[in-house]
Amino acid sequence: MIARIWSGESPLWLVLLPLSWLYGLVSGAIRFAYRLGLKKSWRAPVPVVVVGNLTAGGNGKTPVVIWLVEQLQQRGIRVGVVSRGYGGKAERYPLLLEPVTTTDQAGDEPVLIYQRTGAPVAVSPVRSDAVKAILASHPVQLIITDDGLQHYKLARDKEIVVVDGVRRFGNGWWLPAGPMRERESRLTSVDAVITNGGVAKAGEIPMRLRPGLAVNLLTGERREVSQLNAIVAMAGIGHPPRFFATLAECGATPLKCVALADHQALSLNDVTSLVQPGQTLVMTEKDAVKCRAFAQNNWWYLPVDAQLEGEQAEKLLQELLTLAR
Incomplete structure (x- = not known):
């Protein structure tokens, strides 16, 4: 609105x-x-x-x-x-x-x-x-x-x-x-x-904004975001559609896109509720810094560089x- x-x-x-x-x-x-x-x-x-x-x-x-x-x-x-x-x-x-x-x-x-x-x-x-x-x-x-x-x-x-x-x-x-x-x-x-x-x-x-390789929050593994399976996209930034468009440009087609408020606080329950077993969560790097303390092995972030x-x-x-x- x-x-x-x-x-x-x-x-x-x-x-x-x-x-x-x-x-x-x-x-x-x-x-x-x-x-x-x-x-x-x-x-x-x-x-x-x-x-x-x-x-x-x-x-x-x-x-x-x-x-x-x-x-x-x-x-x-x-x-x-x-x-x-x-x-x-x-x-x-x-x-x-x-x-x-x-x-x-x-x-x-x-x-x-x-x-x-x-x-x-x-x-x-x-x-x-x-x-x-x-x-x-x-x-x-x-x-x-x-x-x-x-x-x-x-x-x-x-x-x-x-x-x-x-x-x-x-x-x-x-x-x-x-x-x-x-x-x-x-x-x-x-x-x-x-x-x-x-x-x-x-x-x-x-x-x-140039996207890099997706990074696993838990292991640090890097991979092309288009190679990740069953993606759920999450973005808590000022303009979430920009992140979702970046994923599309990288060849990723999320099952769903979740737009959060800018600077929104995140908890383990908040984030785990977004994905089902077998799905992969991809978030912005800005969201990732809020999730590192409770990261799961199916959580990734996509860094971007100006x-x-x-x-x-x-x-x-x-x-x-x-x-x-």
Whole structure:
């Protein structure tokens, strides 16, 4: 229903329009207060790069963060990552991730980034506190914040927006009548726009999510996902249909597809109830980090990597290298 409202297919967005005007008024006033200096931002002693989006829902932001971290690490730059930690609840903040940190504490995306990159990762509702926690124990040269484009309390040196190239901006209205956190005109003030799928517009950096081999959660075995039998697909991400479409592109035809809420907590009973004997469960890597503690031998996940190529992507990396050095 939400998808139909935000796309404009359902007329219910008209009912929600007054709430959207209020949302736009409040969010615009907050941003304007920071621009005028009425509210103060904290500036870190190292450069800060924000990777965010203008819309609610999954746009592929976390794979972009992982790609940036890995690219910079390969070029000798020490990178730290901060996040709000949606879906997690720590005893105290800021929380600096360790190998034993769970998704219940830190949220799924920070744990995924930490496991994939090995970079220092900290979470806190106040992102400046997360930055300070990293700087207190790691000599990083640059901080990337996963989301937080609208978190103006933290000053930033670069802003990168990730756009869903297929859905774009729906009906173009603020939440809740539409998917927008800020209007499309905000793109004119950011440093780079990365477009995930679809057709990138002039000046945007095209991106594709490239699937790898399916990985067994229990054994670590790797296999082509099309070779798995009797697949049940599960996705608890911002836009589950993207994952199901990726499986189809890989030649897999699930018996059923189960869409879960983004950041939804998972238990052994929740997950085992989705599959019958003889069936194989295939989930996203983001879901897998929540299931490792109780993984079964018929559970697999399909990792995906952001793929950005071309002069614009290289130009962005060079700008970040210059910033870090």
